[in-house]
Amino acid sequence: MDNNQKQAASGKAAADSRKRKEAPSSAVTGFKNLHQQGRESRPPARPQKRVKFQDARNIRSQPPDAALDGEGKLDLQKFLNAREFEIKALETSMQKCKTANATRVFQQVPREMRRRTASHNAKRVPKRLRDRAKREMLEDNTPTVEARKRRPRTTRARIRAENAKRLEKLAAKKKKRALEGENKDKPGKTTIHTRAPRPKIRRDTLNEPPKSKSKFNKRQVNKTWLPTHLWHAKRATMTEPTKPLWRFAIPMTPTQKSYRPTHRASGQKGTIFWDTSYMSTARIYGTARCIELVLKALGLTQASIWGNRGRKWRAGTRTWSGMVSRQQGNSRRDVGPATILWNPSPTDETAATESNTTEEKKTQRQVLIRTHPSCFLELFDELVKLAKLQTPQVHVEDLRFEVGSIELTGPGSTETLLAVLQPYHTEERHGQVFSSLIGVTNPASLPKDAVLGFSVKDPRLSYPPKRVDTTSKVSDPALLDTLTQWPVEEQVKPYGLFDRHVRFKASNLPPQKSINRRKGANIPGQEIQVTAADPPIPVIVFASRPAAGGQAQGTWTLMAPWKCILPIWYSIVHYPLSTGGNPRLGGLNEQRQIAFEQGTAWFPGDFLGTNAGVVWEMEQRTQRKKAWDRRPKGKRIEWASLDLGAGRKGEIGDGLACDFEHLFGLPKVPSPSSSSGDRSTLDVDPNAMDVDPREEAEAASKLGKPHKNTLPSLATVEQMKKTEFNALVSSADLASRPPPRSIISVNIRFVTRGVANACARIYRLPSRPSATTTVPSSEAEVPATDPVAAGVGSLPADLRDQWLQKLPSQRNGSKSFKTKTHAAPHMPRDVDHGTRKQLMAKSLLSGDPLPYPRPSAANQTDIGGGAHPLCPGEEDLIGFVTAGAYSLGEGKGTAVGAISAEKAFDTLKESGGIKEGRLCIVRNAGESVGWLARWELV
């Protein structure tokens, strides 16, 4: 080979340079790795590859003599042989071409499959491709490194390696000794079986996180892993190791691109699921009356739920979901969303008949509260405080690491759950009802807040999960009957999940090894029979509807003992959906995305009126500030030099924050988010300091919440409920107004174009100037685009009308408006040179020259093909966007935000109409152009 000759010529120089692809000369055979040596002595890859391809494409053929007999005559047998040879040659050629293609094996595995280091490690590709991968790696001279055999580079690694070596020796010695000992006293060997320790659950105090395996101890010092952590860590971006979220390592988003697939899986086809074991659960137990008092103190004061309509909820066959709140001085402050579920009492049938009797009130009952971890500590403290006030006392148990949960949404979610959860006892009513749900494609089609509590078999017994036959059951009248009747009330028993003994029993599932052994003993494909060793797993499943209502998909929530989550998880992951594919993994971002697409607020990000929301917002501010700081100076937004038109300079408030402090004139904490270029926002209105900070805020800070010592002034902002606000607006009482520092959550849809980002500013439509303040008419005629007029520092008087022109229904009006504006005169096309000259001269001589320099800011003439109205002034700022993007569901920009309740109230009252009052202008932070939008309460 010419290659070898070249090598010989280059001689020792090549060996000295030690290029990886050059073969080592005999002098450099210090390597012990024979495999490596063998690989390196092969010729370089590229010429070899070319030879390979040439060889593969070459089709063998025979000389003509093969078809003739010995004397050169035609012969039938030879003729036959020649044809057979040709057939064989062509077939081998086709085969060779197929195998010698230019792609490597790891490029052929499906998109969903992980391929980390698959190009360097044959074990990363599927088994059937492994041999080919090995061969290709050998042919391509791919460097392979076995982590085990790599020479340690850092000091730390070296120490670890030495340690490992020593430990290995020690272990070997120990093993040897154990073997000797075993041989000595084999007959008299006794083993002591101890009962597995039951986890401690103390009353009225927080629960300890579960003890992790010692191997993983160090990684869970300041956080807890979800039961599925090891699975997730390989497939999703987790929270940063040093910055856990709510003391959990939570998957943020799958590693694979998933924005559009998530949208599809959540609404059209498939299913998306989350391990929501981080959601916190608490159990309250005591007499029914005392529990009722505690719940009422949490803000469950609606008469309906304690009356006849809430009977099913109190019986334990429905859940209640909503915001819980706590008393703070004279007002109530929202804590966060919670789901509350009663445990059915064993004697429920008698109690149901004589409801509201003293008998019922005295019975011992239990309630499960499931809430978000960001507000759990706050809620738990409140619960303990309330529980201690009751006589007889009510007790609270923290079930955070006892009960885990999985959430599923999407058309395939019911099907998936049906395949995975197989009722343990066939006679259980709830189990029967659940099994009859085949054909349901939307959990929201179940009765509102329906609950099913039953026990299921270990899903590993029927692993891999079989596809549920949904075709025969669709439009089944029996299913419709079930959905309308919902026959779960009769013979309802207490849910096993409330019982710690049942939970503990279920936590001791047989090990995977024994399952495998049992499976091996079976005929392939046969399910493993349930034995006494397989405990029933108590589960509670409930369906929830999205807050937005309508056609949107509901969500299944499956609650099970913490330790049973993993086996259930594996079965869900591998369920083959009837519409194809498997359920999709979701992270926290996907949860927020789905909430956003459904137009609902997501906790805690969109709830600035709660402490958890404030903490989230502060965290976001620091993150944005960090990202902003990282950018080079020329490429980041200089907030101070933002030109809003009409002589206004600088961003309103902090551009990196939903700056409600600025809106409400609250004292600004020197947080890291306050940008240096934003001087105007920092020197707050001096009067703002006089506004006495709420005593509740002080009280809250005194209480010393363990997760946040001092809450920023933003925490004095209150969240107002939709119902309260609507009642205020519709009431004729002029005196009643929303409290001064309250916000309401809104869902914003852009009227024509525009996409909002987080922190975008929301303005109301500017009011028409009253008669006394009307600007002189001469100025009023000056169009908005004229910077000379705008530069004097006043907004045009007809700004409201300009914005209203932008409504698509009033297109006709906008045309007449456009004609007044000074668009740059365009040279008509296809004119000859003479005319061009004439036109040019005319434009120069006319008394209406183009402004120079061209207006750069705010409303450039080319936005939207005509003049764009200026942004309203700061007095019209009403709120901020907390989440915004282009919505795939709506096909246009939407956003979720919060606006000042007071200003919204005023706007609705003043403009007189809901139509105009709900119009707003949304402008992204750092941009000068706003877009018309419409807000709706959420």
Added chain:
Amino acid sequence: MVRLKDRYLLVNIVYTDLPPGQKGSVPDLLLYNQPTIGELRPQTILKGIRSQVNALFGDCGSGSVERSLQVKYLSTATSTFILRISRAHYRLVWAALTFMDRLPVKDGRPCIFRVVRVSGTIRKVEEEAIRRAKLLVLAAKDEMAGKASSSDALNALFRGGKDSARNLALVNDDHDDAEINEGEISDG
């Protein structure tokens, strides 16, 4: 990037006369499918085609064919070869092959160059070659069993396509350069 688009032509060389050294009668099957002499090299085929294209289409034609014409496979024992030519010009080559009436070697024997398959991939051409070879094998076995007639030999040669009527129709309206049809042409 622009993809180079090619056509692959499967060509059979059909003889109608006996080879010089042969005496007596031979079965029709052997007569038509004789081996070709070893002097026929890929280069000589190319040369022959080029000169024929030049004669038929002039310098322009031979120039356009020149660059992309290539012999991918030549089996003299079975008198079969596969040509590759750019998609735009395969008709020139086909026409040239039709007009060639003897082997392009010194004192070449009279023969017919029959294009039996045109395809966009060499794979399909190979499959067709295999199919035809199999048909010939079956015919030869029949011949050996002694239950063959001359029409059978012609059948194996010309009715290689499953339904020749359809193929003929395809050939007829092939002139609009519809790419889709080209893959199905056989028995041209």
